[in-house]
């Protein structure tokens with residue numbers, strides 16, 4: 001059982017470490033299933049951590065908080081993935097979203113290209129790109145390589 005990547009720590013008032021959802025920056029709250037205890041995001045409900053017992057949870061969260069205090073808030077690098085080979089070179093990997101009818105010719109030209117058999121599309125513009133956290137890119141790159149797309153990582157500068 002573990003703390004998931006979606007959880008982040010921040011130092012609050014008086015150096016007290018608070019636990020937040022990485023996406024919403026909303027505080028973690030307790031939840032329970034029949035067999036586990038969880039921390040979930042109080043806004044989006046995404047599980048942030050899951051354990052067999054409260055004791056296990058408390059121990060792991062105590063270590064997590066200590067590490068945040070010691071090292072400061074961990075900065076997760078994030079990346080866009082850009083295709084470097086073939087006809088689609090220069091396009092970014094994004095989500096496969098259902099396409100509506102596009103009539104504007106400029107948009108049509110820039111329209112995403114679906115990668116068959118995957119959940120990915122390739123976008124000409126970087127704002128169509130998915131942001132991948134460090135460690136989450138390997139699988140996507142491997143999946144695309146199998147289909148003949150070589151890719152590179154483009155680091156996204158941290159938000160200030």
Ligand SMILES: [Zn+2]
Nearest residue numbers: 021024041044
């Ligand atoms: Zn959330």
